[in-house]
Amino acid sequence: MRRCSWRIFLAVVFGCVVLGQTSVLRAQAVAPKDTGVKIDGEYGPFLPTDISVDGYQVDRLINVLHVFMIGLFVGWGLFFAFCLVKYRQRPGHRANSVLIKAKPSKYLEIAVAIFEAVLLFGFSIPVWARVKSEFPTDDPMRVRVVAEQFAWNFHYPGADKKFGKLNPKIIDLVKNPLGRMDDDPAGKDDFVSGEFHVIEGRSVVVEILSKDVIHSFFVPVLRVKQDAIPGMRIPIWFKTKEKTAGAYEIGCAQLCGNNHFSMRAVMHVDTPEQYAAWVKKVTAPPEEFKED
Ligand SMILES: [Cu+2]
Numbered sequence: 658m659r660r661c662s663w664r665i666f667l668a669v670v671f672g673c674v675v676l677g678q679t680s681v682l683r684a685q686a687v688a689p690k691d692t693g694v695k696i697d698g699e700y701g702p703f704l705p706t707d708i709s710v711d712g713y714q715v716d717r718l719i720n721v722l723h724v725f726m727i728g729l730f731v732g733w734g735l736f737f738a739f740c741l742v743k744y745r746q747r748p749g750h751r752a753n754s755v756l757i758k759a760k761p762s763k764y765l766e767i768a769v770a771i772f773e774a775v776l777l778f779g780f781s782i783p784v785w786a787r788v789k790s791e792f793p794t795d796d797p798m799r800v801r802v803v804a805e806q807f808a809w810n811f812h813y814p815g816a817d818k819k820f821g822k823l824n825p826k827i828i829d830l831v832k833n834p835l836g837r838m839d840d841d842p843a844g845k846d847d848f849v850s851g852e853f854h855v856i857e858g859r860s861v862v863v864e865i866l867s868k869d870v871i872h873s874f875f876v877p878v879l880r881v882k883q884d885a886i887p888g889m890r891i892p893i894w895f896k897t898k899e900k901t902a903g904a905y906e907i908g909c910a911q912l913c914g915n916n917h918f919s920m921r922a923v924m925h926v927d928t929p930e931q932y933a934a935w936v937k938k939v940t941a942p943p944e945e946f947k948e949d
């Protein structure tokens with residue numbers, strides 16, 4: 658019996674090590690390989706590069722939680738090992754079914770509950786409230802992100818900063834993939850791209866939509882992850898730090914079908930000049946319509 662308990666203990670420790678190792682491998686596996694664009698930012702065994710002005714708050718919470726969980730894991734593991742040895746079956750000892758009413762364990766439980774409440778009300782809820790309800794007023798860029806199996810469409814409102822109306826009934830996969838309505842004047846200067854371009858150091862408000870199933874807009878370097886739900890228009894926002902121009906990966910974080918793995922796009926963080934040049938390029942009329 659005694660040997661059996663040790664085996665269970667070793668199996669639990671081994672299982673935890675394997676689980677920890679696979680999550681590290683998974684974190685490394687999200688590093689992009691086939692986007693055709695050189696992706697900036699590091700994907701180490703811990704957290705990826707952070708280019709968002711608010712990302713540090715998410716990282717701080719993740720780090721505090723991990724340290725807390727390691728403490729709990731080691732503490733309870735040691736207690737478990739202690740009990741296995743101290744209360745092992747041996748000649749001259751009988752099991753006592755009367756519950757122990759120990760004070761230290763009670764205080765420890767209360768302390769853990771208080772610490773968890775501090776994490777929730779002191780860290781998580783304020784960060785969540787800020788990210789979810791305090792939208793920027795410093796003239797943010799506005800972009801609609803429309804998810805579909807298995808691609809991301811980025812809909813820009815053009816110079817008038819107003820999005821044209823979309824009508825799902827007139828969606829045509831080749832000619833009009835978002836169902837843009839020609840007769841809406843607000844949509845005349847809109848344009849759609851498969852690339853996401855934002856300006857460094859400027860706030861961006863993103864409206865997230867889906868054409869089919871639930872997807873999730875995930876930009877690891879921004880610490881942004883938001884589900885795209887059919888029938889809903891969900892706004893989120895972020896602001897990149899200054900001097901973060903580069904190309905970064907966008908993934909889908911919701912298992913959305915058999916090609917979910919390929920649902921990726923590139924976010925280009927541009928300088929204002931690069932952004933203007935890109936807008937000029939995507940809004941230029943196609944070659945065959947150009948007059949000589
Ligand atoms: Cu998806």
